[in-house]
Amino acid sequence: MFVLGAMLGFxxxxxxxxxxxxxxxxxxxxxxxxxxxxxxxxxxxxxxxxWDDVFYQLYTLHxxxxxxxxxxxxxxxRFQKSTQALxxxxxxxxxANEIEWFNSASRQLFGLRSSLDIGQRVDNLIxxxxxxxxxxxxxxxxxxxxxxxxxKLLLNITGYGGGQYLLSAxxxxxxxxxxxxxxxxxxxxxxxxxxxxxVMSGYIEALQNNDDESISFPVxxxxxxxxxxxxxxxxxxxxxxxxxxxxVVDELDIDxxxxxxxxxxxxxxxxxxxxxxxxxxxxxxxxxxxxELRTAxxxxxxxxxxxxxxxxxxxxxxxxxxxxxxxxxxxNGIGISYEHISRLTERFYRVxxxxxxxxxxxxxxxxxxxxxxxxHGASLHVQSQIDKGSTFSCYFPHMH
Ligand code: ADP
Numbered sequence: 001m002f003v004l005g006a007m008l009g010f011x012x013x014x015x016x017x018x019x020x021x022x023x024x025x026x027x028x029x030x031x032x033x034x035x036x037x038x039x040x041x042x043x044x045x046x047x048x049x050x051w052d053d054v055f056y057q058l059y060t061l062h063x064x065x066x067x068x069x070x071x072x073x074x075x076x077x078r079f080q081k082s083t084q085a086l087x088x089x090x091x092x093x094x095x096a097n098e099i100e101w102f103n104s105a106s107r108q109l110f111g112l113r114s115s116l117d118i119g120q121r122v123d124n125l126i127x128x129x130x131x132x133x134x135x136x137x138x139x140x141x142x143x144x145x146x147x148x149x150x151x152k153l154l155l156n157i158t159g160y161g162g163g164q165y166l167l168s169a170x171x172x173x174x175x176x177x178x179x180x181x182x183x184x185x186x187x188x189x190x191x192x193x194x195x196x197x198x199v200m201s202g203y204i205e206a207l208q209n210n211d212d213e214s215i216s217f218p219v220x221x222x223x224x225x226x227x228x229x230x231x232x233x234x235x236x237x238x239x240x241x242x243x244x245x246x247x248v249v250d251e252l253d254i255d256x257x258x259x260x261x262x263x264x265x266x267x268x269x270x271x272x273x274x275x276x277x278x279x280x281x282x283x284x285x286x287x288x289x290x291x292e293l294r295t296a297x298x299x300x301x302x303x304x305x306x307x308x309x310x311x312x313x314x315x316x317x318x319x320x321x322x323x324x325x326x327x328x329x330x331x332n333g334i335g336i337s338y339e340h341i342s343r344l345t346e347r348f349y350r351v352x353x354x355x356x357x358x359x360x361x362x363x364x365x366x367x368x369x370x371x372x373x374x375x376h377g378a379s380l381h382v383q384s385q386i387d388k389g390s391t392f393s394c395y396f397p398h399m400h
Pocket of ligand 1: 336351363
C-alpha cells in the first residue's frame with residue numbers, strides 16, 4: 001500500500017507538469033500564429049508537429065489569396081484605364097443614385113470633379129428635369145435625349161450587379177445639327193419646287209386638249225411626269241413634317257371602325273373592281289392622330305392593290321393578343337424576298353423600280369408609314385413570300 005501510494009504520488013505531479021507544459025506550448029504557438037496573422041510574411045514561425053502543418057497550410061492559403069488579389073487589382077486597373085479612354089461619359093452609380101466612379105469624359109460633359117463629386121447624388125449634379133424624371137422612373141429600355149449646358153446628349157442607363165447602374169452619355173449636338181440641316185434642306189427645296197411645278201401643271205393641262213396627236217401625246221407624257229413630281233414633293237414635305245416633331249399632337253381614342261371603313265371605301269374606289277377587298281374588324285383600342293393613321297393604313301392598302309395581280313384578294317383586318325393590337329393589310333400578291341424586307345421603309349427604296357413607277361409609286365409610302373407608326377409608339381411588321389403574298393402589320397403594344 002505504501003509503495004503504491006508513493007508511485008501514484010509521483011506520477012500525478014509528473015502528468016500535471018507535462019499537461020501544463022503542453023498547454024503553455026500551445027498557447028505560445030497560438031500567440032505566434034496571431035502575431036503572424038496580423039502581418040503575414042514569407043517567414044512562417046518555426047514549429048514542430050501539428051503546428052508546423054497549420055503554419056504551412058495557412059501560409060499557402062495566404063499566398064494563393066495574395067496572387068488572386070493581385071490579378072483582380074490588375075484587371076480592375078485595366079478596366080478602369082480602358083473606360084477612362086472611352087469617348088463616352090461613363091458613370092457608375094449605386095442604388096441610391098450616388099456616384100461611385102466616373103471617367104474623364106464625364107468631367108468634360110458634366111463638369112464632374114473627382115475629389116468633390118464621388119459619393120454625391122447624380123441628380124444633384126445633373127439638374128435637368130427630363131434627366132431627373134428619367135432617372136426616377138427606372139425604365140431604362142429606351143435612351144434619353146436631352147439638353148445640358150447647350151449640348152444635346154444621348155444617355156443610356158444599364159442596371160447591373162447588386163443594384164448598381166452604369167450611366168453612359170455622348171454628345172450628339174453636331175449630329176443633331178446635321179440632321180436638322182438635312183431635313184430643313186429637303187423641306188425648303190420641296191416647298192421651292194412646289195410652286196413652279198404647279199404652274200407648269202396648269203399650262204400642261206391647258207395644252208392637253210389638243211386635237212393634234214403629235215402634240216397631245218408628248219403633252220400627256222409630260223403631264224404624267226409632272227403629276228409624279230407633284231406627288232413626290234408633297235410626300236417629301238409630309239415626311240419632313242413628320243420628322244420635325246416626334247410626338248403626336250392629338251392623343252385621342254381613335255374610332256378604328258370609322259377609320260378602317262373610310263380606308264376600305266377609298267381602296268375600293270381606287271381599285272375599280274380589280275381585286276376582292278375584304279374588311280374584318282375586331283374591337284381594338286388605339287390612341288393617336290386619326291388623319292396620320294388613316295394616311296399610314298391607306299398607303300399600305302395602295303401598295304397591296306399596286307403589287308397584287310388582278311383577281312386576287314386583299315384583307316384589311318384588326319387583331320389583338322396579350323402583347324398588343326394589330327392593324328393588318330394582307331394580300332396574296334407578288335410578295336417580297338427576304339433580303340429586301342428590312343430596307344422597305346428607307347426613302348426611295350423599291351424592290352422593282354420599273355414596276356413601282358409604272359404603278360404610280362414614289363418610293364416614299366412605307367417611309368411615311370414608318371414615321372407615323374414611330375410617332376405612335378407602334379412598329380411595322382412585314383411577313384412576305386414571293387408569289388404567295390405579303391402581310392403588313394401595324395403593331396401597337398399595350399401600354400403598361
Ligand atoms: P412605292 O411607292 O414604290 O410603292 P413604298 O415605300 O410604298 O414605295 O414601298 C417600297 C417598295 O416595297 C415598293 O416599291 C415595292 O417594291 C415593295 N412593296 C411594298 N408593298 C408591297 C406589297 N404589298 N407587295 C409587294 N411589294 C411591296
